[in-house]
Every structure is written in structure tokens, then in C-alpha cells.
Amino acid sequence: MSEAEVRVTQYAETPPYHVEHTGLRWRVGYARSEESRCAEQPGQDYVACRKTSSGMTFALCDGVGASFVGNVAAQLLGDDLVNWMTHRLPRGFDEAQTRVALTDHLIRLTRAATERILAERLPADLPPMVRSILREKQAFGSESTFVCGRIDVPGAAFPRGRLAFAWMGDSRLRLWDVKSERTPEFGKTFVTAERWSSRRGPVRGQPHVFVAPLLSPDGRATASRVLAYSDGLVDLDALAESLPDAELQAVMDASRSRPLNDDMSFIEIQIDVRQRQTASPRGRRFIHRLLFRAAADPRTC
Numbered sequence: 001m002s003e004a005e006v007r008v009t010q011y012a013e014t015p016p017y018h019v020e021h022t023g024l025r026w027r028v029g030y031a032r033s034e035e036s037r038c039a040e041q042p043g044q045d046y047v048a049c050r051k052t053s054s055g056m057t058f059a060l061c062d063g064v065g066a067s068f069v070g071n072v073a074a075q076l077l078g079d080d081l082v083n084w085m086t087h088r089l090p091r092g093f094d095e096a097q098t099r100v101a102l103t104d105h106l107i108r109l110t111r112a113a114t115e116r117i118l119a120e121r122l123p124a125d126l127p128p129m130v131r132s133i134l135r136e137k138q139a140f141g142s143e144s145t146f147v148c149g150r151i152d153v154p155g156a157a158f159p160r161g162r163l164a165f166a167w168m169g170d171s172r173l174r175l176w177d178v179k180s181e182r183t184p185e186f187g188k189t190f191v192t193a194e195r196w197s198s199r200r201g202p203v204r205g206q207p208h209v210f211v212a213p214l215l216s217p218d219g220r221a222t223a224s225r226v227l228a229y230s231d232g233l234v235d236l237d238a239l240a241e242s243l244p245d246a247e248l249q250a251v252m253d254a255s256r257s258r259p260l261n262d263d264m265s266f267i268e269i270q271i272d273v274r275q276r277q278t279a280s281p282r283g284r285r286f287i288h289r290l291l292f293r294a295a296a297d298p299r300t301c
Helices: 033-036 068-087 095-118 128-140 231-238 243-254 279-294
Strands: 004-008 015-022 024-031 046-053 056-061 142-153 161-166 173-178 195-197 201-202 207-210 225-229 264-271
Touching: 015 046, 015 128, 015 243, 024 056, 024 243, 033 095, 046 068, 046 264, 056 068, 056 225, 056 264, 095 161, 095 201, 142 173, 142 201, 142 225, 142 243, 142 264, 161 173, 207 231, 207 279, 225 231, 231 243, 231 264, 243 264
Parallel strands: none
Antiparallel strands: 004 046, 015 024, 024 264, 046 056, 056 142, 142 161, 142 195, 161 207, 173 225, 195 201, 225 264
């Protein structure tokens, strides 16, 4: 894992791994299902995140197990979403504009994704009937759910900062301010049947989108913590507090010991930013230079 980008391997377990950057602290973790681990197979989940000059971007994807090579779809989609959030996310706060742009992109992505899925080779020793079934699944494509986001701390581009999230499927996305949980603002939009298909693009709807300033007009933080996790970590649904690494790992271990357990992945982001004083244009320029230097300094990680 590099300082600038974290991509969690699907072929091993990753205990909670920490990164710090420009007032943001995040940790990621990963565990394959017991079945995948014992068979030495990759997990279907995938997590990636990247530092940006003003904050960070991330994606958490859960490949649909019944589809062809769901792990490949999850990784392909996750890397693409991190790149899109970093370089192509519309600059403003218009949720409709963001939804349209992301939907169009996910449709265009199907061309390269289909080529990638069709290039997957089947084992040579498969029985003819099994090979025929897998060929049919391969032609149908692969699918994955996703949660992705971008956090910009207050600075020149966004004086009040920005939160931007998008999702399809039943992986969780939760948000807290300094006093309480804001997740109800997302509504009942985490729907199992919704996902992205390598052949068809968004399935059964468009991506759900949330965009908002990170600071209120009077300088109060509107967000202090973000948590995204796959449905293999449903035990976290009942917990509002942030768990220490050891306790979080214990939850993952306990979940993996249950029958029919699933892959588990998470990313948790702690936000600690305060409104900069902007008494004069000269002062604003000075603060913006400091922010730029802090973002570019490799010692911030």
C-alpha cells in the first residue's frame, strides 16, 4: 500500500489499517468469508481510497456472488469510482447533476468492463456441463454493489468544505455530526436489488447521491464521522459508537465464525476540520497557501 493510495487485497485478510491526511483520519479493514479463506479464493469485496490535494476519495464494492467473477467486477468498479471521484466529480453541490454524470459514466464503463470479463479464462479441466453454465454467466456479465465518496476539507475550492457520496445496493453508508447520527437523511435507499452490471450499467435504478457542505454557514461541523461497510458486517448496524481496532477485529472474527458468513470490508473516516478565519483577502491567500503545503507534504501521512 502506498502513502497516496490504499487498495485492499482480495486474497488475504487486512486488519484495521490507518491513514491520516489534512484533518482526516481513516482506517480500512478486510476479511474473506471462511469458505473463501479455506479454499484460498479471493473475496468478493473490495476497498480502495486515495489522498487528494483537498482531502480523500474512496470506494467500497461488493461483488455479487451469483454473477461471473464478482471479485473482478468489484475491483474494476472500485478503482474506477475512486478515479472518477478524484478527477471527474462535478465541482458544485448539485445532486441531480452528479447523479446524471455518474449514471452516464457507469453506462460508458460497460464497454471496457465487458471486454475485461470476457477475457477471463476458465480452468481447462472443467466438466463440459460446468463450462457451459459458466460461459452463459460470463456472457451475462458480472455485477457489484458500491458505496463511494469524496471529502474536501475547507479551502480555496470549497470554503465550507464538501461531502459527496454515491451508492447502489445494500452495503451500508452511515454519517454522524458532532452530536448525533445523520444516516436517516439518506432515506430507505440501500436496496439489495440495485447494483452495477458490467454489461448493462446501473441496474434497477440510478445511483443515489448525497452532496453537502462540511461546515454550516456559522462554521459548525456538519460531519464528524463516516462509516461504510459491506453487508457481511451487519453486526455493526446496531452500533453507533466507533470501536477500537481490537474490538472491531473481534466483531469481524465473530461474524466469520457463523454459518453462511460473507466477506467483510469497511472504511471509517474521522473528520476534524474547523472553519479558517477569513478576515481579509490577504489572510485568505495565506491560509490557502498553508493548506496547499500541508496537502502536498508527505509527512502528513
